[in-house]
Amino acid sequence: MRSQIKGTRTVPRLSVFRSARHIYVQAVADDVGQTLAAASTLSPELKERLGRMKKSEAAREVGKLVSERLKAAGVERVVFDRGRYLYHGRVKALADAAREAGLKF
Secondary structure (H helix, E strand, C coil): CCCCCCCCCCCCEEEEEECCCCEEEEEEECCCCEEEEEEECCCHHHHCCCCCCCHHHHHHHHHHHHHHHHHHCCCCECEEECCCCCCCCHHHHHHHHHHHCCCEC
16 A cells, blocks of 8 residues: 555655554655654653543544644645555544544545
């Protein structure tokens, strides 16, 4: 998947990585090799709030946070890169929350 998707500064690639406990997302401009925004369940803004949440609920919060950070950077459109993960569960929850917060895929 990742080899077929390229992000630019105006339409970055929203790359997702998930481990057994955490989920990470970053917006990458491949043309300049720069990360425009990033968020994860380990982000200081979220870490305390996520205490006893389910993993899919935490993924929704991460999606909202990355959307807010991208909007602050002036980005409204992204290309979603789910990597090797199926569009299901936590990955879908993150994408849906980012869409609800105003990002366009």
